[in-house]
Amino acid sequence: MNSSHNLHSPDLQDKIRQLEEQVEDFENLNAALETIWSAAGVEEVLKCIVEAVMQVCRAGQCSIVLVGGEDEGEARTLIRAREAGEEMLDKFLHDLLVGWVCHHRMPLLTDALAEIFGKANIKGKYAGIASALSFPLISEEKITGVINLISGDPARKFGERELRLMRILASQCAQFIRNARLQEELFDETRRLKKEVLDKYALYGIIGRSPEMQAVFSLLERVIPTDVQVLLEGESGTGKERIARAIHYNGPRQAEPFVALDCGALPASLLESELFGYVKGAFTGAQKDRKGLFEEAHGGTLFMDEIANMPSEIQAKFLRAIQEGEIRPLGTSQMRKVDVRIIAAVSGNLQERVEAGKFRQDLFYRLNVVRITLPPLRKREEDITLLADHFLRTMNEKYHKRIKGFNAEIIPLLEAYPWPGNVRELEHAVERALVLCDGEQLSRKDFSFLEPTPAGSDAVSAALPSPALQDAITAFKKQYIEQVLKQTGGNQKKAAEMLNIQRTYLNRLIKELGVGE
Numbered sequence: 133m134n135s136s137h138n139l140h141s142p143d144l145q146d147k148i149r150q151l152e153e154q155v156e157d158f159e160n161l162n163a164a165l166e167t168i169w170s171a172a173g174v175e176e177v178l179k180c181i182v183e184a185v186m187q188v189c190r191a192g193q194c195s196i197v198l199v200g201g202e203d204e205g206e207a208r209t210l211i212r213a214r215e216a217g218e219e220m221l222d223k224f225l226h227d228l229l230v231g232w233v234c235h236h237r238m239p240l241l242t243d244a245l246a247e248i249f250g251k252a253n254i255k256g257k258y259a260g261i262a263s264a265l266s267f268p269l270i271s272e273e274k275i276t277g278v279i280n281l282i283s284g285d286p287a288r289k290f291g292e293r294e295l296r297l298m299r300i301l302a303s304q305c306a307q308f309i310r311n312a313r314l315q316e317e318l319f320d321e322t323r324r325l326k327k328e329v330l331d332k333y334a335l336y337g338i339i340g341r342s343p344e345m346q347a348v349f350s351l352l353e354r355v356i357p358t359d360v361q362v363l364l365e366g367e368s369g370t371g372k373e374r375i376a377r378a379i380h381y382n383g384p385r386q387a388e389p390f391v392a393l394d395c396g397a398l399p400a401s402l403l404e405s406e407l408f409g410y411v412k413g414a415f416t417g418a419q420k421d422r423k424g425l426f427e428e429a430h431g432g433t434l435f436m437d438e439i440a441n442m443p444s445e446i447q448a449k450f451l452r453a454i455q456e457g458e459i460r461p462l463g464t465s466q467m468r469k470v471d472v473r474i475i476a477a478v479s480g481n482l483q484e485r486v487e488a489g490k491f492r493q494d495l496f497y498r499l500n501v502v503r504i505t506l507p508p509l510r511k512r513e514e515d516i517t518l519l520a521d522h523f524l525r526t527m528n529e530k531y532h533k534r535i536k537g538f539n540a541e542i543i544p545l546l547e548a549y550p551w552p553g554n555v556r557e558l559e560h561a562v563e564r565a566l567v568l569c570d571g572e573q574l575s576r577k578d579f580s581f582l583e584p585t586p587a588g589s590d591a592v593s594a595a596l597p598s599p600a601l602q603d604a605i606t607a608f609k610k611q612y613i614e615q616v617l618k619q620t621g622g623n624q625k626k627a628a629e630m631l632n633i634q635r636t637y638l639n640r641l642i643k644e645l646g647v648g649e
């Protein structure tokens with residue numbers, strides 16, 4: 133016998149054909165598993181599995197039934213697919229197949245359903261089933277599901293080949309399903325927790341879902357139940373005072389007073405008597421004793437706004453007061469005990485003030501126990517519509533109006549606008565628009581300040597060659613402030629009102645941006 137004779141033997145030819153088929157099967161199997169790999173979520177994983185199984189096993193119809201889980205043992209069909217023809221994998225047949233597989237804990241492969249389940253059960257449309265294969269999905273030794281395949285074509289009956297393929301597929305699929313389920317549970321849990329936090333802060337009147345605000349919320353979660361000093365940093369109108377109030381009114385001191393003081397608003401001598409109080413006769417005009425804000429806030433919170441502006445002669449006395457928990461009113465040598473939580477706010481950068489020698493370093497360290505930085509609104513675009521909707525609701529209530537919402541064309545404009553006055557500016561913009569609006573929806577004409585004026589568009593186009601958005605925003609701000617100042621004849625107070633920002637902030641912007649230079 134020579135080898136060429138062997139090669140042509142029908143036996144060997146058969147073997148080769150079989151091997152080639154197996155290689156092809158495994159290639160298909162691999163491709164199928166790869167698609168399932170890339171599916172996300174239980175539903176999609178199941179869909180991919182059904183499709184893969186149909187294709188690899190050349191089945192006419194296929195379904196997956198998950199058992200156990202939430203439904204407490206009740207089987208449920210999750211997904212099915214079929215090539216053509218009437219749906220035969222109905223609830224009744226599922227119950228039979230799944231029941232059999234779960235009971236015997238092994239695959240069912242048959243060309244004669246009626247012999248297994250009885251003629252009385254298998255009649256009518258089931259008679260068209262030429263072959264059936266039901267395979268258990270096993271995960272951690274428990275049957276978690278069953279994959280059912282049927283073929284209506286007598287020429288395509290399932291056999292050893294399909295059993296072999298399903299043995300590989302099923303064990304993989306059980307893992308895929310298990311992972312997808314775990315992932316979904318985890319995802320649901322994270323989503324639930326996230327929503328809980330967002331809802332909670334919405335209840336405090338703090339709206340935001342941007343990652344930046346979520347980071348703020350997670351800091352607040354840790355700070356609120358404690359007594360720790362907090363330093364709030366953020367541009368004008370970013371919500372520093374609102375957050376300070378939320379900290380106080382949800383923390384352990386909520387039943388005690390919340391007292392706010394703008395450190396930049398008063399000259400040094402007045403600020404001192406405001407803070408520490410005085411006794412009768414301390415100075416001309418001191419006709420009776422007066423408690424200072426430290427004492428007013430006793431047991432509660434003292435909110436020191438714009439603390440960077442605190443005159444240096446007060447800083448030492450203030451530091452002593454918070455370090456020792458004692459104050460001395462003007463005109464007396466007697467110390468008084470005070471128990472006050474300090475929340476301080478700055479609209480600039482306090483550290484820079486320290487470096488410039490304008491703010492005591494020791495006081496900075498004392499205040500800067502936990503620093504919360506509130507991002508400007510232009511850096512959290514996804515909060516803009518959320519806030520706009522929120523203000524629309526509150527303003528509708530305030531003015532007894534029923535404006536339904538924002539015209540779609542206005543949303544991108546609101547999102548693109550740089551909001552130099554941040555949330556406060558947005559709040560006022562919505563308020564003004566709502567008061568003036570006579571339609572059902574707020575539209576472009578209600579936000580006239582968003583319309584680019586010739587000067588405004590010049591500012592933008594002049595900044596265009598620069599790739600940095602920040603430069604464009606700065607140029608826009610400068611030009612915009614110049615324009616408003618022109619309108620008010622250089623009156624900064626009026627201009628600040630029109631811009632809906634504080635005068636101190638306007639003043640800073642004028643210096644920083646070199647307005648009018």
Ligand SMILES: Nc1ncnc2c1ncn2[C@@H]1O[C@H](COP(=O)(O)OP(=O)(O)OP(=O)(O)O)[C@@H](O)[C@H]1O
Nearest residue numbers: 337338339368369370371372373374479555556634
């Ligand atoms: N996240 C927010 N959700 C809802 N309202 C907000 C939010 N942030 C700010 N506001 C509202 O915007 C306005 C300005 O906020 P707030 O006075 O707290 O800002 P600020 O940082 O203290 O500003 P300034 O530095 O100018 O004093 C307030 O009416 C406040 O209620």
Ligand SMILES: [Mg+2]
Nearest residue numbers: 369372373437
């Ligand atoms: Mg403020």
